[in-house]
Structure formats: structure tokens, C-alpha cells
Amino acid sequence: MSMSQEEIEALMSGAGDLGGDDSSDAVEDAVEPIAETQTSEEEEVNIDDILAGIDGVVDDGSESSEKEEDNFDDILSSIEGMTNDQSEIQEESKNNSKETVESIEDLIDQSQYPMPVKNENKVVSQLNQVADDSEQKASQIFDVLSFVLDENNEISNYNKEMGEFIKSQEELLESLSTKFPNISIFSENLEKAKSLADSTAALAQKVDSENMKIFEAMELMQFHDINRQKIERVMAVIRKLNDYLNGIFEDDSDKPEVQIAKHISGDSNDIMEADDLESLISEFGKES
Amino acid sequence: MRILIVDDSSTMRRIIGNVVQQLGVKKDDFDEAEDGVVAWKLLETNGQYDVILTDWNMPNMNGLELVKKVRAGGAHQKTPIVMITTEGGKGEVITALKAGVNNYIVKPFSADILKEKLDGLVKG
Numbered sequence: 001m002s003m004s005q006e007e008i009e010a011l012m013s014g015a016g017d018l019g020g021d022d023s024s025d026a027v028e029d030a031v032e033p034i035a036e037t038q039t040s041e042e043e044e045v046n047i048d049d050i051l052a053g054i055d056g057v058v059d060d061g062s063e064s065s066e067k068e069e070d071n072f073d074d075i076l077s078s079i080e081g082m083t084n085d086q087s088e089i090q091e092e093s094k095n096n097s098k099e100t101v102e103s104i105e106d107l108i109d110q111s112q113y114p115m116p117v118k119n120e121n122k123v124v125s126q127l128n129q130v131a132d133d134s135e136q137k138a139s140q141i142f143d144v145l146s147f148v149l150d151e152n153n154e155i156s157n158y159n160k161e162m163g164e165f166i167k168s169q170e171e172l173l174e175s176l177s178t179k180f181p182n183i184s185i186f187s188e189n190l191e192k193a194k195s196l197a198d199s200t201a202a203l204a205q206k207v208d209s210e211n212m213k214i215f216e217a218m219e220l221m222q223f224h225d226i227n228r229q230k231i232e233r234v235m236a237v238i239r240k241l242n243d244y245l246n247g248i249f250e251d252d253s254d255k256p257e258v259q260i261a262k263h264i265s266g267d268s269n270d271i272m273e274a275d276d277l278e279s280l281i282s283e284f285g286k287e288s
Numbered sequence: 289m290r291i292l293i294v295d296d297s298s299t300m301r302r303i304i305g306n307v308v309q310q311l312g313v314k315k316d317d318f319d320e321a322e323d324g325v326v327a328w329k330l331l332e333t334n335g336q337y338d339v340i341l342t343d344w345n346m347p348n349m350n351g352l353e354l355v356k357k358v359r360a361g362g363a364h365q366k367t368p369i370v371m372i373t374t375e376g377g378k379g380e381v382i383t384a385l386k387a388g389v390n391n392y393i394v395k396p397f398s399a400d401i402l403k404e405k406l407d408g409l410v411k412g
Contacts, residue, residue: 219396219398222303222396229374
């Protein structure tokens with residue numbers, strides 16, 4: 001099951017708390033009580049020294065703790081089922097691991113291990129989905145690029161109109177400034193119009209070079225098709241391999257499936273020695 | 289100039305469409321088909337095309353089969369065909385040329401290459 005973005009964010013912020021500067025404060029907080037304990041121990045030592053200095057006062061704390069330990073063992077042994085036997089624990093874990101191996105074998109028999117045969121684990125189906133999703137996204141990217149291209153074309157058209165108007169104003173101001181050289185506003189505005197005409201020319205150039213880059217990006221999107229075909233080639237190989245393996249492992253005989261042996265001589269695990277076998281048989285014989 | 293673009297990848301059809309638009313072809317002057325079967329239907333129903341630009345590897349009917357079908361007879365027998373494909377092997381190029389394609393472009397291609405090939409076909 002995939003995580004949502006919110007869940008990922010929450011997880012990330014949680015991890016941040018652990019790894020951030022706060023952690024040093026937390027460590028300090030944790031260290032403080034330890035430090036306090038240490039101080040109290042030191043104090044105890046001082047008290048012991050003082051007590052040792054006083055005649056008649058004897059510290060038999062160690063003796064009493066030994067006695068207490070003996071008492072604990074007695075108490076534990078008196079409670080039914082309370083044993084400290086390591087072999088029993090080992091036996092239990094051995095049984096657990098055996099059960100795990102058996103359950104894995106069951107899962108393999110049911111085609112559930114290492115992964116269940118679900119659509120999301122089928123290789124060809126997944127590759128097919130990757131190719132389709134990629135095609136869809138490439139189409140969306142193309143939409144975005146086309147939109148930018150269309151917008152740039154509109155900008156170019158507006159810029160062209162502005163350029164034409166500025167050009168006409170430039171001509172007008174040129175004739176006015178020639179006719180009325182004493183009126184400075186004409187010559188000043190003529191300079192401004194010339195500067196704006198340069199700006200529109202620069203803008204047109206920028207839009208053109210941007211369009212070229214968009215065309216370049218569109219051309220590069222051919223690699224999406226090339227990669228899709230590479231995926232299709234891999235899919236074809238897997239399909240052929242599947243057919244081949246099915247063919248080579250196919251059992252033409254009508255023999256029913258026989259139960260397979262779990263432990264065969266030569267296997268390293270759980271094979272009984274001949275002596276053990278004999279003793280086990282005789283043991284059972286005695287019981288019956 | 290009327291152009292028929294045949295490719296199973298919608299992205300590829302748009303790329304080619306964009307390039308031909310850059311060359312001055314209007315959007316209404318080119319049609320798109322996702323495989324040879326659809327292309328053949330368009331050829332039968334939509335009248336004359338000046339150029340067919342087709343991919344090779346497509347489902348249902350591939351580009352090579354389409355070329356053979358067009359060259360076998362009918363109204364489009366003489367229509368120039370350019371194959372635009374990822375198949376870049378010499379053997380494939382020879383096979384396509386033998387089947388009747390007029391020109392061959394290997395993907396990825398630049399707009400200039402397609403322009404050059406189309407100019408050559410129109411002038412020729």
C-alpha cells in the first residue's frame with residue numbers, strides 16, 4: 001500500500017524531531033538523573049567513610065544482599081512454571097523457526113512467495129503500465145509546452161503591434177524634431193521612442209530563442225517513444241522466455257503429483273543418525 | 289500540402305505534427321492515425337494526401353505492411369512515403385526501400401532533417 005504525501009510529510013517531521021537539535025536537549029535531560037544518581041552514590045560513600053570512622057558501627061549490607069538473592073531463588077523455584085532453563089527457550093525458538101519454514105513452503109506452493117501473483121507484481125503487466133503512464137505524462141508535458149508556445153506567439157503578436165506603433169511614433173517625432181528643433185520635448189521623446197523600439201526588438205529576439213528551446217524540448221521528447229520501444233522489447237523477451245520456460249518445464253505425462261520427501265540422506269539438516277533412529281524405535285517399543 | 293502522419297505514439301504524432309507546422313503546413317492540412325489499419329481507412333475515405341509519414345513498429349498493421357498495401361495499387365500508389373522509425377539497421381532500411389518508401393528517417397530526428405526530406409520529395 002502506498003503512502004499519501006501527507007503521511008510521508010508526517011513521517012518526515014517525526015524523523016526530524018529525532019534527528020534535530022532537540023535531540024541533544026533530550027540527551028541532556030536523560031543524563032541529568034544519571035548525574036544525580038552518581039552524586040547520591042558519592043554521598044553514600046562519604047557516609048560509609050564516616051560510619052567506618054565511628055566505633056561499633058558495622059556495615060553488613062553486602063551480607064544481607066547475598067541472603068536476599070538466595071531468598072529470591074527460593075521464591076522463584078517455589079512458583080510453578082517459573083524456571084530459568086535456557087534449553088527450553090532454545091527448543092521453543094527452534095519450533096518457531098520450523099513453523100516459519102513450513103509456512104514459507106506453503107506460500108511457495110500457493111505461488112504467494114516471494115511475492116503473491118497479483119497484478120502489481122506481474123512484470124510484463126507492470127512494464128506495460130509504466131509505458132502507458134509514461135505516454136500519458138509525455139502527452140501532458142507536450143500540452144504544457146504547446147501552451148507556452150501559443151502564449152509566446154501571442155506575446156510576439158502584441159510585441160509586433162507595439163513595435164509598429166513605436167516605429168510610426170518615431171517617424172512622427174523625427175519629422176517634428178526636424179521642423180521644430182527648438183522644442184526639446186520632441187527630440188527627447190524621439191530618443192525614448194528609439195530606445196523602446198530597441199526594447200521591442202530585444203523582446204522579439206528573446207521570445208524567438210525561447211521558442212527554439214521549446215522546439216528543442218519537443219524534439220527531445222522523441223526519447224520517450226524510443227524508451228517506450230525499449231520497454232516493449234524487454235516485454236517481448238520476457239513473454240518469449242515465459243513461453244520457453246513453460247514449454248521446457250511442461251509435463252506431458254498424466255502422472256499425478258507425488259508427495260516430495262522432506263529429508264533425504266545427504267541433506268545437512270535434521271537427518272537422524274542410525275543409532276538415534278534405533279534408540280527411538282526401541283523407546284517407542286517399550287512404551288507400547 | 290496534405291500530410292498523413294501514422295504513429296502509435298500520440299506524443300510522436302504531435303512532435304511530427306509540430307515540425308510540419310513549423311514548415312508552414314496548417315493544422316487542418318494533416319491527419320493522424322495510430323496504426324496502419326486506421327491510416328488505410330483514412331486513405332480510402334479522406335481523399336488525396338501529398339505525403340505519408342509513417343512509423344514502422346505499430347500494432348494491428350505495421351508501417352511496412354501499410355507501405356506494401358499502398359504500393360500494391362489504388363489512388364495512393366504513387367504517394368511519397370517517408371518512414372520515421374527507431375529501426376536504424378541497414379537491413380531494415382533496405383527492406384523498407386524495397387517495399388517502396390521514398391525516404392527514411394531514424395528517430396530521434398531534428399526538424400531540419402524532416403524539412404530537408406520533405407523538400408526533396410515535394411521538389412522531386
